[in-house]
Amino acid sequence: MPPSYNDVTSWNPEVMTSIANGIARLQASLEVEASKAGDPVLNLTGAQWTGLARGPADDRAEGITRWIRGVSDEFGDTASVLTRGQNSIRGAMTALESRTSLADSDGYVLDRGSREYTVNFDPARAPEGAEYDAGRAYEHQAALVALGTAADDAVTATRDAINSALGELGGMTPASTAVNRGVVDASLAASDAAAVRAGTATPEQRGRFLRAMDLTPGQLEKLKAGQPSDLEPSRLQYVLGALGLSGMDPRSAAVTGALGALERRGSDIEDAYARQRRSVGQAGMSADDVARLNSVGKNVARSAFWAGIAYTLVDEGLKYSRDEQDGGDATAAIVGAVGGGYVGGALAGAAIGSFAGPVGTAVGAGIGAALGSHYGASFGKWVKGGFD
Amino acid sequence: MSLELTSYAGLDGTTSTFSQLAGQFAGASSDMSAVAASADDKIAASLANVSGTVSAFSEMVLAARDITVESDLANATRIEDAVSYPARDISQTDHVVPLSVQLSVQ
Numbered sequence: 001m002p003p004s005y006n007d008v009t010s011w012n013p014e015v016m017t018s019i020a021n022g023i024a025r026l027q028a029s030l031e032v033e034a035s036k037a038g039d040p041v042l043n044l045t046g047a048q049w050t051g052l053a054r055g056p057a058d059d060r061a062e063g064i065t066r067w068i069r070g071v072s073d074e075f076g077d078t079a080s081v082l083t084r085g086q087n088s089i090r091g092a093m094t095a096l097e098s099r100t101s102l103a104d105s106d107g108y109v110l111d112r113g114s115r116e117y118t119v120n121f122d123p124a125r126a127p128e129g130a131e132y133d134a135g136r137a138y139e140h141q142a143a144l145v146a147l148g149t150a151a152d153d154a155v156t157a158t159r160d161a162i163n164s165a166l167g168e169l170g171g172m173t174p175a176s177t178a179v180n181r182g183v184v185d186a187s188l189a190a191s192d193a194a195a196v197r198a199g200t201a202t203p204e205q206r207g208r209f210l211r212a213m214d215l216t217p218g219q220l221e222k223l224k225a226g227q228p229s230d231l232e233p234s235r236l237q238y239v240l241g242a243l244g245l246s247g248m249d250p251r252s253a254a255v256t257g258a259l260g261a262l263e264r265r266g267s268d269i270e271d272a273y274a275r276q277r278r279s280v281g282q283a284g285m286s287a288d289d290v291a292r293l294n295s296v297g298k299n300v301a302r303s304a305f306w307a308g309i310a311y312t313l314v315d316e317g318l319k320y321s322r323d324e325q326d327g328g329d330a331t332a333a334i335v336g337a338v339g340g341g342y343v344g345g346a347l348a349g350a351a352i353g354s355f356a357g358p359v360g361t362a363v364g365a366g367i368g369a370a371l372g373s374h375y376g377a378s379f380g381k382w383v384k385g386g387f388d
Numbered sequence: 389m390s391l392e393l394t395s396y397a398g399l400d401g402t403t404s405t406f407s408q409l410a411g412q413f414a415g416a417s418s419d420m421s422a423v424a425a426s427a428d429d430k431i432a433a434s435l436a437n438v439s440g441t442v443s444a445f446s447e448m449v450l451a452a453r454d455i456t457v458e459s460d461l462a463n464a465t466r467i468e469d470a471v472s473y474p475a476r477d478i479s480q481t482d483h484v485v486p487l488s489v490q491l492s493v494q
Contacts, residue, residue, distance in 0.1 A: 007415025015408050022405070025432070030438070037442045041449055053452040056467035064445045067473035071438055075478065155416040160422050166430045172474050173434040177441040231477045 002148035005112045008096055012149075013089040016158070020082035023075050030072035037064035074172045078165040085158030092151035099147050103140040106130075110144055117144040189241025213277045224259045226251040406431070441473070 037063035049057075100110050107126025108119040119141045122134040195201035203208065210233055223239075223255065240246050248255050365385040406427030409420040448470060452463035 003415030003417075010414060011416070012412040015412050019406060023431075026401070026435070037445065038444075038462040053467060056451045057452060058462050060445060060449060060467050060470065063473050064442065067441075067475075068438065070474075070476045071434070152417050155413050155420070156418045159418045159420055159423055162420075162427065166423075166427055168476075169434050170430055173441075174474060175433070175437050175440075177437065177444065177471070177473060283452060322461040 001115045002117070002145060002152045004115045005096065005100060005110055005117070005144075005148065007091055008148060008151045010095060011089065011155070013086040013093075013158075016082040016086040016089075020079040020086070023079040023082065024031060027072050027075035029080060030068055030075065034065045034068035034072065037068055038062055051124040071169070071172050074165070074188040078162070081158070081161045081165045085154075085161060089151065089154045089158060092147070092154040096144065096147040096151055098142055103144065106136070106140065108140045110140075117141050117148060119144070125290055187241070189246065190244065193242035193244075200224060209242065218260065223250065224256050226256045 005245055039055055041061040045137050046054075046076075103110055103119060104125060107121055107123060107130055109122045109125060111118040111120065121137065123130070123132075134252065187206075188208065189212070192205045195205050222235075236250060237246065240248060240250065243258055245255050245258060407424050409427075410424035411419075411421075413419045448467060452460075452467060
């Protein structure tokens with residue numbers, strides 16, 4: 001049964017236009033940033049990088065730029081699906097409204113709340129001298145039911161189109177392409193960890209630290225048991241370095257014990273964040289703070305998160321919400337997290353309140369986190385510069 | 389700074405997210421509640437994956453630079469063998485982004 005006239009006329013498809021505007025911004029951001037992903041490699045002169053690996057690296061750089069443009073097109077698809085949906089739903093609503101007026105002026109008044117689209121004859125509104133005609137009534141009613149059904153179908157079709165566009169977007173941006181290759185410079189581990197703990201880490205340091213330390217529960221289990229793990233050797237060294245255990249045998253009791261203790265601390269934090277009321281009472285946090293903590297707490301739970309990192313991220317977010325830190329720094333901090341490939345969405349979403357915020361920074365973040373430190377300050381400045 | 393992204397460029401209400409679709413289509417057979425509940429997450433996940441992919445790319449490529457002759461060939465092979473990026477499965481469509489939007493995100 002179709003929705004009633006009152007239902008249909010209460011719809012607000014214009015929301016989709018405003019979502020489409022946001023999506024178009026994402027599309028534009030990605031389009032603009034696409035070349036920034038590959039160019040740092042492509043722009044190196046032959047003298048700056050010689051060797052066999054240069055050719056494949058250039059190909060890969062072109063590939064990633066082309067791919068980001070493709071992702072941008074997917075966002076474009078989504079935006080146009082939304083715009084088209086708004087058009088077709090609004091059109092169907094208008095058609096029903098004008099047909100209803102037409103029936104009204106003929107004396108056949110639609111019951112606005114009826115899902116059967118009952119029409120009642122009202123001689124007072126009918127043309128001079130007109131009388132009730134069952135055939136005429138049926139004609140009006142059938143036309144109105146059809147238009148009500150068409151409006152309903154327009155919504156369903158739009159819903160399906162949105163789902164399909166989002167599905168394609170998901171297919172275009174699988175998590176697997178974002179999997180860390182695992183190669184990090186292990187010698188930076190100790191300084192990164194110290195900076196993160198002290199809250200002075202640059203976005204590059206934070207991003208590198210988070211990426212390297214984001215072990216899956218399975219990996220952590222293996223490390224704890226002292227078993228050879230699927231970790232890239234350089235990454236294992238980074239993890240050990242960050243824990244102040246560099247140079248030690250990963251199978252030794254000191255290392256496995258330390259890893260076990262860390263995991264324990266991670267789950268303690270998770271527990272603490274899961275208890276809302278107590279958190280409020282004990283730490284004097286506002287409801288917003290708690291909500292933000294909880295969202296991070298979920299990440300803690302999901303990926304066997306690490307204590308220090310959770311504290312750092314949450315602290316940045318809270319400082320931002322208390323105006324103790326200007327937006328630029330907070331955003332840059334979040335950006336580092338986005339570079340890490342997780343949490344960023346949650347925290348950035350919490351801090352900024354919409355996906356329009358973290359969006360323009362997603363690509364820059366990844367580049368900044370990984371490239372900034374290597375290509376010197378200029379690239380890092382570009383990332384930071386975006387928020388100043 | 390980025391927090392202003394939502395307000396300039398002459399776009400009204402770009403802060404709207406899919407969650408705002410909830411309740412806008414009362415009475416319809418499919419009232420968009422499922423889309424409203426999940427679409428924002430999908431967008432966020434997609435962006436996070438873009439970001440992570442760029443990181444992965446940079447790391448892989450950077451690790452291959454400034455290395456010894458011995459590992460050069462291995463690195464070249466490793467990059468060549470890396471799984472290629474997904475491609476759009478339909479023909480390229482040209483979605484024109486309004487100039488004002490394009491300029492505002494530069």
